[in-house]
Amino acid sequence: MVKKLFFIPLLLAVFTAFLACNPFMETPADSEAKEYEHFREVLKDSVFTLSQLKDVLIAIYPEEVLNNPNMFEIIDLLDTTRTVKNTAISYVTKDPKGNDIVASGLIITPVGRSSKGVLYFFPAAKINKATVGTKLMLTFEGVLGFFGYTVIIPDLLGYGLSEDKEFPFLFPENTGQVAYDLHLAAAEYFHSLGQPFSREVTIAGYSMGGMGVIALHRHIETKGKDGFVVKHSYPGGGIYDLNETIRYYKDEKSHHHPFMPYLFIALDYWYDLELDYSQIFKEPLLSNMDDWLSRTYTIQDIEKLLGDDIAWYMHPDFFTEEGNESLRKIYVHIKDHCVFTGWHPRSRMTIIHSSKDKVAPFSIARKMYDSFYQKGSPVTFLTSEKDHFAYGIQYFGSLLIYLTIK
Known part of the structure; x- marks a missing residue:
């Protein structure tokens, strides 16, 4: 209903x-x-x-x-x-x-x-x-x-x-x-x-x-x-x-909650992906990620740092169908991150x-x-x-x- x-x-x-x-x-x-x-x-x-x-x-x-x-x-x-x-x-x-x-x-x-x-x-x-x-x-x-x-x-x-x-x-x-x-x-x-x-x-x-x-x-x-x-x-x-959500954000190219960068950090950490973050983020996030993504800031602080335009901090390859080497490592794993299948x-x-x-x-x-x-x-x-x-x-x-x- x-x-x-x-x-x-x-x-x-x-x-x-x-x-x-x-x-x-x-x-x-x-x-x-x-x-x-x-x-x-x-x-x-x-x-x-x-x-x-x-x-x-x-x-x-x-x-x-x-x-x-x-x-x-x-x-x-x-x-x-x-x-x-x-x-x-x-x-x-x-x-x-x-x-x-x-x-x-x-x-x-x-x-x-x-x-x-x-x-x-x-x-x-x-x-x-x-x-x-x-x-x-x-x-x-x-x-x-x-x-x-x-x-x-x-x-x-x-x-x-x-x-x-x-x-x-x-x-x-x-x-x-x-x-x-x-x-x-x-x-x-x-x-x-x-x-x-x-x-x-x-x-x-x-x-x-x-x-x-x-x-x-x-x-x-x-x-x-x-x-x-x-x-x-x-x-x-x-x-x-998660797979469908990332596709949604690719199309929208904007966010209303700054969780996206933390997601890549988590996937890299738990799956030992050894990502090249120069293929994931752009400057100035790339140079400041250890600080900005340390989870010691409030949501409001991060929103001020990142803004609401994903294209401002995500690598251009993120918005393409083929991605790049590091992004493809991510995509292999996120297919399993659906809570309602099966x-x-x-x-x-x-x-x-x-x-x-x-x-x-x-x-x-x-x-x-x-x-x-x-x-x-x-x-x-x-x-x-x-x-x-x-x-x-x-x-x-x-x-x-x-x-x-x-």
Whole structure:
């Protein structure tokens, strides 16, 4: 089913099922017999009230989002004395090469009341390594914890404890693995406290987080052997096929989010491609890439450095069909970076994507929906004519409005 939605109240109805209370709070049946295979230790924990959320939002999100008055007006109407406990943990997972690696993630739990269920919330793309969940200890994705939900937010590889590695940008297989291992570690953490942990999980995430939603949903249904079940997933505004996305940007020759250079760095790092970057980038990016692409700048800083014209910093061969030696090394690998081929969801999924999205191509989201729908999956497609960022605010705002009413 495809629906066009232009107002938050219409999108709101979809999340009603999402936020319905789960009466079966338990750990997987076989968890009693397991050692802690994934969970390693608590790195730190802190208690926050909702009144502290604004400062964290300002530290994380782009100016065009933060300047939206509706977002703060919603927060101002809420009970700002609500409290959550945020716990940063370390856990063992796998890197894209199959090696063990210690990563980190954030677990948010309500204080003074029972959990209504488990939400796994993927963060949107963060360029600056200092702005991830376990660094700040509170992110906007965790606001649902203030309303009684246990929220799990991954740092993912390349951030938090593993920040010395490159972030595997749009590596769906590894994203699903890393996210799932954090979920197992969270279950083990709750087990260590003698507290219940639901076998059902709802998954959400927007923009780069949208791909993560699909990756985790797929991993649970195809490789998960620990008794967890996806209740409902909500991928929003994501990039789901890397090959098609690069083709889209070649044609557009402009971007609305400066992720492209980081993608080439990640592919080179994890596939050992030994790229000649003089065949990838132009000056001045070529001479400054070690600094500019160090992930120590904000998105706004990088946008000022790179502008929105890809032709300004990408090698001219990028826009040709044949490319060059280094570009062809890239193209061999990106064909495998599609999160929806060879699989379709068994559990309910609501895909949320604007037809006017210039960051994540709408055509790919529609192609994914059609693929799932034709295979009989319980999938719904919600769309709008807002841009990527405005629809993202609507995505999050719909949850907040419902929670306020709840």
